[in-house]
Amino acid sequence: MKKNKPKYNQIIEAAVVVIAENGYHASQVSKIAKKAGVADGTIYLYFKNKEDILVSVFKEKMGQFIEQIAAEINKEEKTDEKLLTLIRMHFSQLASNHHLAIVTQLELRQSNSELRYKINDILKPYLTVIDDIIKEGMDERAFRSDLNIPLVRQMIFGTLDETVTNWVMQDQKYNLLELAPEVHRMVIHGLSNK
Numbered sequence: 001m002k003k004n005k006p007k008y009n010q011i012i013e014a015a016v017v018v019i020a021e022n023g024y025h026a027s028q029v030s031k032i033a034k035k036a037g038v039a040d041g042t043i044y045l046y047f048k049n050k051e052d053i054l055v056s057v058f059k060e061k062m063g064q065f066i067e068q069i070a071a072e073i074n075k076e077e078k079t080d081e082k083l084l085t086l087i088r089m090h091f092s093q094l095a096s097n098h099h100l101a102i103v104t105q106l107e108l109r110q111s112n113s114e115l116r117y118k119i120n121d122i123l124k125p126y127l128t129v130i131d132d133i134i135k136e137g138m139d140e141r142a143f144r145s146d147l148n149i150p151l152v153r154q155m156i157f158g159t160l161d162e163t164v165t166n167w168v169m170q171d172q173k174y175n176l177l178e179l180a181p182e183v184h185r186m187v188i189h190g191l192s193n194k
Contacts, residue, residue, distance in 0.1 A: 008046050010036040012060050015053045020099035024054060024107040055118045058108060061100060065093050066125050073129070079137035080188050083156075086133065087187075088180045090160045095167075095176040105165040130156055156187055 014036035019027045029050055033040045047053045069089050076082045094101040108119055130153045137143035163183060167176045 005046075007036070007038055007042060011038065011043060011046060011053070012057055015057050016061075016097070016099045016103055019054065019057070019107050020102035024050075029053070051112075051115055054103075054108070055115070055122070057103065058119055059122045061104070062122050062126060065089070066129065068093075069126075069129060073133070079133060079140055079142045080184075082133050082136070083187065084180065084184045086129065087160060087184050088177065091164065091176045091180050094164050095172075098172065101164060101168050101172075105161075105168045127153055127157060159183060159187065 011032065015027075015032045018032045018035050022031065027050065029043050030040050032050075032053065033043050036043075043053070047056060069086060072085050072089060073082045076085055094104065131149055134143065134147060134149050134152050134156075138145055138147055160183070163179060164176065167174065
């Protein structure tokens with residue numbers, strides 16, 4: 001499988017840096033190849049085109065993130081702690097990789113509707129993780145039983161996404177991870193039965 005090959009991973013990592021530093025539209029495949037230390041033609045053994053590289057970057061990084069978050073959430077017993085873990089990990093993943101934060105928050109926002117559809121499709125398993133936390137909280141009566149799950153999911157993901165985007169736009173001038181407890185408190189107090 002191509003994803004287990006070192007060159008595939010080199011290209012993915014190089015693409016994150018090149019796209020973050022140059023913007024998606026100014027990131028030629030040749031720049032990505034040079035950064036990855038491979039010949040231009042090697043890129044096409046793994047990817048159809050530049051759009052495929054961008055989608056693959058997001059798919060790989062999101063896949064890794066979902067695996068990590070599922071493992072960490074399963075360690076928590078209480079629903080509110082699961083939500084706090086999700087918020088911390090969302091912020092941590094992007095705070096620890098400056099280039100990835102720029103790519104996910106700025107460069108994935110493309111006007112091409114087909115590309116947006118592919119990106120949204122990749123995001124669905126992450127949104128399902130959020131849904132599962134909401135449903136579990138409702139079942140345990142930690143959250144109100146009348147919640148509109150799609151709306152609450154949109155609120156949670158939108159809050160996290162916008163918080164990270166603002167952090168990127170502010171040139172990471174503050175500690176994103178320090179915001180996790182406050183974001184968690186704001187979300188929980190809107191969902192709590194108490």
